[in-house]
Amino acid sequence: MIRTENLVKSFNDRTVLNNITTVFEQGKTNLIIGQSGSGKTVLLKSLVGLHPIDSGSIYYDDVCFSSLGFKEMKDIRQHIGMIFQGGALLDSSTVEDNVKLPLDLFTNQSEEEKLERVNFCLNRVELLNSNKRYPAEISGGMVKRVAIARAIVLNPKYLFCDEPNSGLDPVTSCVIDNLIKEITQEYQITTIINTHDMNSVMEIGDKIVYIHQGNKWWEGSNDDILRSDNKELNEFVFASAMAKRAKLATL
């Protein structure tokens, strides 16, 4: 479980996140949605400590993450998996080495054990026969999947995904969504996903936090979302034709 209390983050006097208080539960896929520029990425990066926050606190289970020193933060980070908006694979390493890196750094497994684990994770994201290729040689969707494999290779307790399926075709998007949901339940991970894909919201949104101009505007489950009467949320949700039809169907 990850909890924030009155989290405030600003860049040079411009407040990007304003008093965010919410809870992301374990074993659930928690979604952060909002328009482009609303502060989703900043929120995610603040949660993992890549952006120092101005005030408020962040708790990982019972540990106050936001008051930890560099060293203790590093210890917690070994339990964090993160998928960046652009994949962020190391350009100079092959797919296999990218996924293996956390194992190299933080385990004492033998080379065979490590390779077995790497292949298991690559299998999980349905990526076979690309082990020896470099990030520049695989497609955008494959990069995302390698990033997922890397994020789960150490069995994280917390998983952060910044738009894991943006720019992917609908089929691959669904595969990735379902994969994330599956491993979240299977390993009881606290998963937090940034998205503006309404399809993901309806499919895997156990809990949804809607951010509007840096404020938490609404939160609830994907069942609640269609019935909400929040004006901005409705404008956001029903901007897409498909969601509009879904709404009509529920009426």
Place this chain on the structure above:
Amino acid sequence: MRFFEFLGKYYILMTKVFSRPEKIKIYRKRILFEMEALGFNSIGIAAIISVFMGAVVTLQMSINLESPFIPQVLIGYATREVMIMEFSSTVVALILAGKVGSNIASEIGTMRITEQIDALEIMGVNSAGYLILPKIIATVLFFPFLTVLSIGIGCAGGYFVSILTGIMNPDTYIDGLKMDFKPFSITYSLIKTAVFAAIITSISGFYGYYAKGNSLEVGKASTKAVVVSSITILIFNLIITQLILIG
């Protein structure tokens, strides 16, 4: 003011770079890799400029010292001293600042803006140490070899030119090379190179690591890395020479 800010940030980065590595084995592998990428792959350029410099120094000396009062043997001697004292350490370092420095700054800068550095941090890796330390160690160990190589090739360049142009007697040139040789001058040259290697890698790493924005900014960072490391090399050249030779 900006200067002190730079020094402060540089110092903080270096404390991160030199903090205890997660796993020595990984670092060892990366050091070997960097030795090839930054050191071995620079042999070509170091060799080419050295042979030409050695040749042109010999040529210049022969032309300008043509006087019955100056023995020809001094020409070989002067070429050797020029190569050892300044060229093979300082000038080669300036060239390498251009080649290796821009390479490091743009590589690390690109990693910064494509969030690869953030990804390492999230894994719990000390990204500054992981990326910069192996480069520093690799260049500090390898660049002195380039210096030795450059001295050798430079002196050979002078020999070739004396044969090819016939401007002086090759045997006299060789005698000059052997004249009044003080081994300590080599030590002095190697110490300088090691310091310059650390300067190039750490400053370029600094500019790459703190790059932000987009590819334009990475380009600027790599230009800055080259300019600042070159100037720093020249300043330290003075300081080290004062300390070691004049004391």
